[in-house]
Amino acid sequence: MLLNPKGGCGKTTIATNLAAYYAGQGFLTALFDHDAQGSSTRWLEMRPESRAAIHGVAAFQNPIGVTRSFQLRVPLNAERVIVDTPAGLADPHLPNLVRTADTIIVPVLPSPIDIDAVLSLVEALRRVETVCKYGVRIAAVVNRVPAYRSGLKPLEMALETVGLSVATRLRETRRYPRASARGIGVNELGGIGRERCLDDWRPLWAWLENGKGHEALTPEHQSRPRLFPDRVAAPA
Ligand SMILES: Nc1ncnc2c1ncn2[C@@H]1O[C@H](COP(=O)(O)OP(=O)(O)O)[C@@H](O)[C@H]1O
């Protein structure tokens, strides 16, 4: 689940790129779009038929004659489920949605406003019982990193203070809007700079896959980045 109530930090970009990556790897992949703006859904509509198929669920829609649980059903054979969420997500929607996730990625931009937003988000997550209790895996992805990686220090220090690990840093590049406009991921876009761009993704793919399976959710497991309960004291 891509989560950050701040708009424009890269939720849709990371959701669609992960979906393209997993589908390309041969996994049956579903992409849930909870944002009424429908950006992930539009991306999927643009996706060329020649590319690996992704099962889209426009979760923000409320079609007449269809129950909510039927609309939100996860295809039985889905192997990877990516959930894009809207900006401005707050109580009670945030905890309700978060409860359905086993892994949370928080995209964050290296700007002062975004630092404040991510600290509030961590506070909100600390109040969600399932996150504290079952050690849902969570990591930040620092997005739109400038070429010289300047200005990252304040953000990374703030993340460390609240115990949020950084799964990877994605550089700022035109490849993202270019791929997005064609319904593909940066892994499906050729040209100069492809490998360098994908190098940014490898740590995230590895982090996601190393934790797959049930053992990822047991609080006893200390070896992988988790926000709760070993790094941050859960509320009394
Ligand atoms: N690493 C990046 N480099 C360049 N542009 C980016 C990058 N990440 C996101 N963008 C662009 O920033 C804008 C906002 O990203 P988006 O994923 O839609 O954010 P959110 O879903 O959190 O609102 C989009 O136009 C997207 O193409």
Ligand SMILES: [Mg+2]
């Ligand atoms: Mg979005």
